[in-house]
Amino acid sequence: xxxxxxSNLVIGGPPRVNLLPRAxxxxxxxxxxxxxxxxxLVAVLAVVALGTAGVFTLLTAASLRLTAANAHTNELxxxxxxxxxxxxxxxxESELGEFRTQAMGTxxxxxxxxxxVRGALPADVGISEYSLAPGGLPRTDDxxxxxxxxxxxxxxxxxxxxxxALIREVRQLPGVLDADxxxxxxxxxxxxxxxxxxxxxxxxxxxxxxxxxx
Numbered sequence: 001x002x003x004x005x006x007s008n009l010v011i012g013g014p015p016r017v018n019l020l021p022r023a024x025x026x027x028x029x030x031x032x033x034x035x036x037x038x039x040x041l042v043a044v045l046a047v048v049a050l051g052t053a054g055v056f057t058l059l060t061a062a063s064l065r066l067t068a069a070n071a072h073t074n075e076l077x078x079x080x081x082x083x084x085x086x087x088x089x090x091x092x093e094s095e096l097g098e099f100r101t102q103a104m105g106t107x108x109x110x111x112x113x114x115x116x117v118r119g120a121l122p123a124d125v126g127i128s129e130y131s132l133a134p135g136g137l138p139r140t141d142d143x144x145x146x147x148x149x150x151x152x153x154x155x156x157x158x159x160x161x162x163x164x165a166l167i168r169e170v171r172q173l174p175g176v177l178d179a180d181x182x183x184x185x186x187x188x189x190x191x192x193x194x195x196x197x198x199x200x201x202x203x204x205x206x207x208x209x210x211x212x213x214x
Contacts, residue, residue, distance in 0.1 A: 106134035107205045108149055113175065117153060117197070120169045128156040128192070135201070143201035147177060155193040156186075163193050170195065175202045 110132075118127060132151035139146060155161075163183045170179040181195040 106137060106148070107207065108132065108134055109203050109205055113149060113197075113199050113203050114153075116173050116175060117170060117195075120173055121155065121166070122157075122161060124159060125155050125157040125161055125166070125193075128154045130154065132199075134204070138201055138204070143204065143206075144175075146201050147198050148201035148203045149199045151197065152181075153195045153197060155195065157191050157193070158189055160191055161193065166193070167195065170197065175199050 113132065114127065114130065121127075130151065130153040132149045132153075134149055135147040155166075161183075163181065167179050167181055170176060176197060177200050178198040179195060181193060181197075183191060183193045186192050
């Protein structure tokens with residue numbers, strides 16, 4: 001039997017004596033310590049569980065956002081694929097328009113050049129035939145500086161005409177870059193005059209070029 005030491009006595013209080021064996025006391029202390037460690041471990045596990053739950057929630061939300069973004073991307077790809085035929089048609093239309101502009105960029109105002117030249121002819125001289133070919137495509141914004149239609153125009157008259165003066169007159173006409181020619185006598189009293197002339201590009205209609213710009 002163990003007796004309390006004099007240092008553990010409380011002066012003025014009721015006498016107390018610890019009669020438990022020391023082994024039991026030590027076992028209780030170890031049990032108390034184990035409980036404290038157990039509660040600490042539970043607290044740590046709770047914190048870890050909460051952190052894991054938070055991370056899982058964030059990962060789940062990010063996964064949902066990624067799934068939604070992928071779904072939206074797939075929808076856009078489907079829409080783009082559906083518009084592909086339209087894009088192909090628009091591209092084909094653009095290519096055909098460009099081709100028509102290149103092919104018809106030298107479309108001539110046939111009546112314009114002839115009427116211009118006819119206005120400079122004497123009363124007894126007429127146009128018997130003509131052959132005009134378009135020049136190159138427009139390369140500048142000023143159509144008066146580039147060659148347009150080039151060819152030959154034949155005049156006929158019953159009496160001799162001052163063809164040199166006529167050539168000079170034609171050279172001064174609007175739209176004419178150059179003119180030259182000679183005269184030959186036909187059967188009887190008729191005379192044929194051949195004029196070689198080059199018009200500028202104001203003789204082009206420009207209709208298809210205007211459509212291309214629109």
